[in-house]
Amino acid sequence: MKSPPTPRDDEGRATTSPTNAQEVGDHTNGLDYIAGIRRRRAAKHRVPVLECGRHSDPWPCRCYDAAESPERNAEGYYATAQHLIEAGLLPAPNPGAMRTMWRLDVEKRELARYIAERWQVSA
Ligand SMILES: [Zn+2]
Numbered sequence: 456m457k458s459p460p461t462p463r464d465d466e467g468r469a470t471t472s473p474t475n476a477q478e479v480g481d482h483t484n485g486l487d488y489i490a491g492i493r494r495r496r497a498a499k500h501r502v503p504v505l506e507c508g509r510h511s512d513p514w515p516c517r518c519y520d521a522a523e524s525p526e527r528n529a530e531g532y533y534a535t536a537q538h539l540i541e542a543g544l545l546p547a548p549n550p551g552a553m554r555t556m557w558r559l560d561v562e563k564r565e566l567a568r569y570i571a572e573r574w575q576v577s578a
Contacts, residue, residue, distance in 0.1 A: 495512065495514070498512070499511045499512045507519070525551065525552075525555045526555060526559070528552050528555065529552045529553075529555035529556045529559060529563070532546075532553075532556070533556055533566060536566055536570060537566065540566075545570070548571065553567040553570060553571060554567075
């Protein structure tokens, strides 16, 4: 008869006694990361609520994702794409934003066409 598995003492956590310099560095980075998360959590109670009315920390706020505001997403993509092209770079295609740009106005449609042709994507 098999006995039930015994629980691990460390509950899956990393060892607290590093054996070499690399682990010391990783452990310190981990503590820094956790301290940063705690500072961020504390800060969200100090800073004002964002325009969305639901969040004060912009990092987890997804209130303006493409599904909720395709025009705003397309405007952001358009501005970014213009900036990248002026810098001599080709923006990565964003099919959702490009489809919205297509119907917004001629200038945005032309930029969407320019990006689509260079990436050989169909919008
Ligand atoms: Zn939000």
